[in-house]
Amino acid sequence: xxxxxxxxxxxxxxxxxxxxxxxxxxxxxxxxxxxxxxxxxxxxxxxxxxxxxxxxxxxxxxxxxxxxxxxxxxxxxxxxxxxxxxxxxxxxxxxxxxxxxxxxxxxxxxxxxxxxxxxxxxxxxxxxxxxxxxxxxxxxxxxxxxxxxxxxxxxxxxxxxxxxxxxxxxxxxxxxxxxxxxxxxxxxxxxxxxxxxxxxxxxxxxxxxxxxxxxxxxxxxxxxxxxxxxxxxxxxxxxxxxxxxxxxxxxxxxxxxxxxxxxxx
Amino acid sequence: xxxxxxxxxxxxxxxxxxxxxxxxxxxxxxxxxxxxxxxxxxxxxxxxxxxxxxxxxxxxxxxxxxxxxxxxxxxxxxxxxxxxxxxxxxxxxxxxxxxxxxxxxxxxxxxxxxxxxxxxxxxxxxxxxxxxxxxxxxxxxxxxxxxxxxxxxxxxxxxxxxxxxxxxxxxxxxxxxxxxxxxxxxxxxxxxxxxxxxxxxxxxxxxxxxxxxxxxxxxxxxxxxxxxxxxxxxxxxxxxxxxxxxxxxxxxxxxxxxxxxxxxx
Numbered sequence: 001x002x003x004x005x006x007x008x009x010x011x012x013x014x015x016x017x018x019x020x021x022x023x024x025x026x027x028x029x030x031x032x033x034x035x036x037x038x039x040x041x042x043x044x045x046x047x048x049x050x051x052x053x054x055x056x057x058x059x060x061x062x063x064x065x066x067x068x069x070x071x072x073x074x075x076x077x078x079x080x081x082x083x084x085x086x087x088x089x090x091x092x093x094x095x096x097x098x099x100x101x102x103x104x105x106x107x108x109x110x111x112x113x114x115x116x117x118x119x120x121x122x123x124x125x126x127x128x129x130x131x132x133x134x135x136x137x138x139x140x141x142x143x144x145x146x147x148x149x150x151x152x153x154x155x156x157x158x159x160x161x162x163x164x165x166x167x168x169x170x171x172x173x174x175x176x177x178x179x180x181x182x183x184x185x186x187x188x189x190x191x192x193x194x195x196x197x198x199x200x201x202x203x204x205x206x207x208x209x210x211x212x213x214x215x216x217x218x219x220x221x222x223x224x225x226x227x228x229x230x231x232x233x234x235x236x237x238x239x240x241x242x243x244x245x246x247x248x249x250x251x252x253x254x255x256x257x258x259x260x261x262x263x264x265x
Numbered sequence: 266x267x268x269x270x271x272x273x274x275x276x277x278x279x280x281x282x283x284x285x286x287x288x289x290x291x292x293x294x295x296x297x298x299x300x301x302x303x304x305x306x307x308x309x310x311x312x313x314x315x316x317x318x319x320x321x322x323x324x325x326x327x328x329x330x331x332x333x334x335x336x337x338x339x340x341x342x343x344x345x346x347x348x349x350x351x352x353x354x355x356x357x358x359x360x361x362x363x364x365x366x367x368x369x370x371x372x373x374x375x376x377x378x379x380x381x382x383x384x385x386x387x388x389x390x391x392x393x394x395x396x397x398x399x400x401x402x403x404x405x406x407x408x409x410x411x412x413x414x415x416x417x418x419x420x421x422x423x424x425x426x427x428x429x430x431x432x433x434x435x436x437x438x439x440x441x442x443x444x445x446x447x448x449x450x451x452x453x454x455x456x457x458x459x460x461x462x463x464x465x466x467x468x469x470x471x472x473x474x475x476x477x478x479x480x481x482x483x484x485x486x487x488x489x490x491x492x493x494x495x496x497x498x499x500x501x502x503x504x505x506x507x508x509x510x511x512x513x514x515x516x517x518x519x520x521x522x523x524x525x526x527x528x529x530x
Contacts, residue, residue: 173516180491215512222487223516226445247480251438251488 270501
């Protein structure tokens, strides 16, 4: 399980301010920290970028790439911003992402073909609803893969995001368990070694005691690792969550056989 | 997943001393602490109890039962001590346990029939070797259940212990993964809802950095809970491990559907 920091987000006031003022320092400082903590890639969550999506995306790409050459996930729902990101990035980035929403199928998915890059596929209904159980998630996954292939995107390019639910939802824990089963079963169901990605931070959105929330995240990342999740999108600066995720990866990674092989173990 | 403290052990100097001097206080104090921390049962690990097994076992049972009415696991390899424990305990105790070792089959297993009680069955070869992979563990499990039924013990009375390996073993991590798969698959394989128990403390026996060991245990208990382990035998006084185990249980327990149902959540 590879860990990807979701820390760079436009919703943070200092990042918003950086974009407005054109000062790359806050972005650079944050990305440097994420790199130090061993993030596998940088999720560049710019939001739709309003009236100047191309200029805004160029600012972010330049700021991030001035401090790291790690791969980028371009995380925006605006196709114009997305295209600018795909054009601007030096390494081949990952599109984050598309779903069965008509606008995403029409405007985002074709970019994966145009730029020959990986694309995250969210298990969501066309109206953005989250499927209610495993069966519905499987149906959506099959349809997503079909849509990708129809658009000329090889199925191996799609990284499925089964949508980790907030535990605060009425049936949050049931949904969280369904997500684990989906991750475990999807490669068999789809008949190829499909990769999966999960947004761990989503789990503790909303109410709840902080200590208990942290414990839940730590347990859940262990379960995600066992289920075979390929990429965990999370707060890479949360030392406890990251330590739990790394320990879980070691315990579930096929190519580590013993404690003696664990670095520093 | 129910948590059972393995804290009461004859190998601890103060417990040894308590037995020698006949002073129940150290035993009572320790058991009280375990009860406070919410242990589901008390594992009474007396060892073979040398020359006066009956007297020794009576001391422990009396000391423990003077502070709690929780169920006891009688944890000794000495059949005479075991029988004394089974006779002495007020609630129906659990025998911990038997294996394919001839002495255990002859002397311990029949006590489960005689006292009509649950018995832990260790997945070990007759010469006490640990099976080397999942297939071997399954073979041993099938044989254990057969032996139990041959001895007139209903198979539902057997609680399988797949032997959590020390990570310090040459192939410790591979074995730890095999144990998870065995726990997950055993009910299907045996064709009934067999219960399982795992000795979590065993995982970090031997060398290793302490912080990393704790992380491994926390991740592994989450994996055990997901795999469907019924009873985790562990240091119930280790707050971090216990918190991780409880969070994992909540995330994997069939009858908890949402965060709102988590006590204090």
